[in-house]
Amino acid sequence: MNDLNRYLCLELGGESFAIPLLSVREVIARPDTTPVPQMPSAFLGIINLRGQVLSVLDLRLKLSIKPKDSEESAVIILDLEGYRMGVLVDRVNSVLPMNPEEISANPMEHATGKTQHITGVFRHDEKLILLLDVWKALSGEERATVTQQQAKKAA
Amino acid sequence: MSDFDVELQTIFLEEAQSSLADTEQCFLRLEQDPSDAENLGKIFRLAHNLKGSSKAVGFDQLGEFTHHFETFILKIKNNELAASPPVVSFLLRCNDFLTQMIDGLKQDLKKQFDIHPLIQEMEQLSSGQASAPADDPPVAEVAAKADEPAIELSFAMPSPPAPAATSAVPAAEAPGHGEAAKNKAGEETIRVSTTKLENLLNVVGEMVILHSVLREQSLKSNNLELRKSLHQLEKIGKEIQDLSMSLRMLPIKPTFQKMQRIVRDTARAINKDIDLVLEGEETELDKTVLERIGDPLVHLVRNSVDHGIETADVRAAAGKNTRGRVRLSAYHRSGRLVIEVADDGGGLNPEKLKHKAVQKGLIQPHAQLSDREAWGLIFLPGFSTKEQVTEVSGRGVGMDVVKTNIQELGGEVEIESALGQGTTFRIILPLTLAIIEGLVTTVENHRFVIPLSTVAETLSLKPSQVHHRSGLGDVFLLRDENLPLFRLGDYFSIPSRNQDATSIVLVVRSNGNAFGLVVDDILGQNQIVVKALGSELSNLPGVSGSTILGDGKPSLIIEPVDLFKKGRLKTRPPATAKGESAA
Numbered sequence: 001m002n003d004l005n006r007y008l009c010l011e012l013g014g015e016s017f018a019i020p021l022l023s024v025r026e027v028i029a030r031p032d033t034t035p036v037p038q039m040p041s042a043f044l045g046i047i048n049l050r051g052q053v054l055s056v057l058d059l060r061l062k063l064s065i066k067p068k069d070s071e072e073s074a075v076i077i078l079d080l081e082g083y084r085m086g087v088l089v090d091r092v093n094s095v096l097p098m099n100p101e102e103i104s105a106n107p108m109e110h111a112t113g114k115t116q117h118i119t120g121v122f123r124h125d126e127k128l129i130l131l132l133d134v135w136k137a138l139s140g141e142e143r144a145t146v147t148q149q150q151a152k153k154a155a
Numbered sequence: 156m157s158d159f160d161v162e163l164q165t166i167f168l169e170e171a172q173s174s175l176a177d178t179e180q181c182f183l184r185l186e187q188d189p190s191d192a193e194n195l196g197k198i199f200r201l202a203h204n205l206k207g208s209s210k211a212v213g214f215d216q217l218g219e220f221t222h223h224f225e226t227f228i229l230k231i232k233n234n235e236l237a238a239s240p241p242v243v244s245f246l247l248r249c250n251d252f253l254t255q256m257i258d259g260l261k262q263d264l265k266k267q268f269d270i271h272p273l274i275q276e277m278e279q280l281s282s283g284q285a286s287a288p289a290d291d292p293p294v295a296e297v298a299a300k301a302d303e304p305a306i307e308l309s310f311a312m313p314s315p316p317a318p319a320a321t322s323a324v325p326a327a328e329a330p331g332h333g334e335a336a337k338n339k340a341g342e343e344t345i346r347v348s349t350t351k352l353e354n355l356l357n358v359v360g361e362m363v364i365l366h367s368v369l370r371e372q373s374l375k376s377n378n379l380e381l382r383k384s385l386h387q388l389e390k391i392g393k394e395i396q397d398l399s400m401s402l403r404m405l406p407i408k409p410t411f412q413k414m415q416r417i418v419r420d421t422a423r424a425i426n427k428d429i430d431l432v433l434e435g436e437e438t439e440l441d442k443t444v445l446e447r448i449g450d451p452l453v454h455l456v457r458n459s460v461d462h463g464i465e466t467a468d469v470r471a472a473a474g475k476n477t478r479g480r481v482r483l484s485a486y487h488r489s490g491r492l493v494i495e496v497a498d499d500g501g502g503l504n505p506e507k508l509k510h511k512a513v514q515k516g517l518i519q520p521h522a523q524l525s526d527r528e529a530w531g532l533i534f535l536p537g538f539s540t541k542e543q544v545t546e547v548s549g550r551g552v553g554m555d556v557v558k559t560n561i562q563e564l565g566g567e568v569e570i571e572s573a574l575g576q577g578t579t580f581r582i583i584l585p586l587t588l589a590i591i592e593g594l595v596t597t598v599e600n601h602r603f604v605i606p607l608s609t610v611a612e613t614l615s616l617k618p619s620q621v622h623h624r625s626g627l628g629d630v631f632l633l634r635d636e637n638l639p640l641f642r643l644g645d646y647f648s649i650p651s652r653n654q655d656a657t658s659i660v661l662v663v664r665s666n667g668n669a670f671g672l673v674v675d676d677i678l679g680q681n682q683i684v685v686k687a688l689g690s691e692l693s694n695l696p697g698v699s700g701s702t703i704l705g706d707g708k709p710s711l712i713i714e715p716v717d718l719f720k721k722g723r724l725k726t727r728p729p730a731t732a733k734g735e736s737a738a
Contacts, residue, residue: 034711039692085691
């Protein structure tokens with residue numbers, strides 16, 4: 001099976017999502033984070049990952065999903081084209097191979113602009129798994145929030 | 156060609172590059188004192204070595220050119236040719252050409268060059284002094300060349316002198332080159348790639364962090380033996396760190412020497428007589444800082460030559476020596492590196508600067524500015540003080556870039572100026588970017604690191620020293636000074652329960668600004684390894700990076716001056732916000 005078609009399945013508030021395995025660097029247990037002032041609430045803080053300082057975001061808050069804190073919550077360290085960051089999720093399930101032909105388009109794609117980070121839907125064991133473009137979900141909006149906050153303060 | 160040959164060639168190119176830097180210096184000295192026999196001897200030796208080795212490693216064209224070059228220099232050495240300014244200019248151009256050849260060969264070992272125009276000129280110059288030697292090439296070109304590493308090898312050829320005298324070059328073999336160049340340095344050196352050095356520094360950085368973690372853990376233990384060994388280990392660790400840091404430290408000399416040439420060429424272009432005085436060339440600084448300080452320095456030096464120093468008649472009228480002087484000096488001051496570019500020119504006129512800034516719409520017409528603030532105007536984007544745009548100093552783009560470049564290095568620029576006496580630009584830089592001394596402070600349960608270099612002093616806050624003035628906010632009385640007082644917790648929206656009585660004030664001084672910053676406590680002073688933050692945090696004002704503290708947890712590094720300048724430090728209500736003039 002080609003790496004390109006393997007996905008990491010995770011849970012956010014009881015819903016199943018999947019992200020491309022190639023963008024995952026590692027998964028760690030939820031660490032203590034050092035908070036960073038003045039960041040949006042989804043920004044949990046910074047952590048020390050073997051000498052490297054990384055930011056960690058709460059992916060559930062980011063996607064406005066009600067968190068379901070459990071023992072199993074974990075941080076996925078993403079490597080998005082050399083840009084590293086951690087995201088907190090409720091649970092990491094498994095790695096699933098997906099045949100591109102079995103992935104259907106996001107049914108809500110045209111209904112609302114708010115689900116642009118969902119790139120597709122995959123049916124697995126009678127369950128729907130949403131394919132997540134983490135980069136879209138995080139970066140653009142995240143940065144916009146930071147700049148907005150700054151603009152507000154500068155005003 | 157075998158690998159071995161390629162390796163030899165590569166080594167040769169490295170060495171040739173450094174000898175060319177030497178010869179450039181020698182040529183400049185030759186102009187100052189054409190009779191300096193020792194200098195001439197050195198030039199000749201260098202040229203001879205270059206010729207010998209380039210032929211030996213198989214760079215035939217380079218060999219041919221240097222052969223002619225050597226012959227030409229021999230003539231000067233034997234007094235058959237006077238080292239007049241045009242001849243020196245020509246020598247410098249040959250040196251440039253050689254540098255270009257070396258650069259070209261570094262890219263492509265088989266690169267071909269057109270060496271004949273210069274060889275021809277050499278022959279013309281040496282055969283008949285009468286054939287009015289060509290003047291310098293158009294200086295704009297020289298100046299441009301200094302800006303961008305020349306890739307194209309189109310050499311600025313002056314129109315050939317009229318009488319095309321082409322007598323064969325007498326191939327006089329040098330008699331005196333038995334005195335082979337001696338290795339000046341008694342110490343043996345090895346070349347190490349910078350990647351290796353960087354890896355070493357990274358690992359040492361990790362080791363320093365682990366040391367702190369270990370120390371914190373050992374404090375919980377009663378094992379004295381363990382603590383003692385750990386203490387020793389820490390000492391050695393510190394030594395290793397210092398040593399590995401020092402490996403990256405290089406003298407500023409080569410950078411300063413490049414300025415000789417820039418001053419000479421720039422001054423000639425605008426018909427000024429200017430001496431460059433260098434001081435503290437042996438001062439060492441981190442390689443990365445050194446690499447990145449070159450461009451801003453070139454700009455400041457050119458600016459001094461072009462805008463700073465007046466024209467000869469203006470100087471004469473003011474009763475000054477018609478020869479201008481630019482002084483470039485470097486020294487260490489309290490753990491930082493200071494580079495000064497000082498000219499003895501007309502100085503900055505605050506009124507003129509304000510007028511210009513108003514014209515350009517950069518400030519309000521009735522803005523009240525101190526002299527220092529007025530001088531600072533030249534760092535605003537789109538500001539040029541001279542009426543005419545010159546080829547040399549450009550169009551007012553740059554001074555703001557200079558400032559930005561220096562700030563990116565964690566440094567700052569100060570200006571001192573006295574009308575009629577000159578202007579001094581003072582660049583203050585950290586010695587290294589990788590490890591800094593930091594104060595670990597707390598606000599409630601948050602820990603923030605503040606670079607020690609920004610803190611002038613620390614003292615405990617006495618409530619009697621604090622006065623609240625509406626319109627000004629809190630003012631703190633330090634000896635005879637009234638300093639504005641800000642609270643770090645306020646900025647970070649951390650409600651501090653701490654009463655002022657137990658708080659600590661950090662007094663921050665920079666560039667004429669002074670203020671007090673209140674924190675709850677200081678945990679200690681540590682050597683901290685600066686770690687970059689992700690780009691999502693790079694815009695956070697007042698935060699320059701992060702570090703990992705003794706317990707392995709990350710913490711933010713705060714730049715108080717940055718907070719202050721950006722007006723982020725708010726005074727406490729009910730005071731109305733104080734207008735920040737430093738913006």
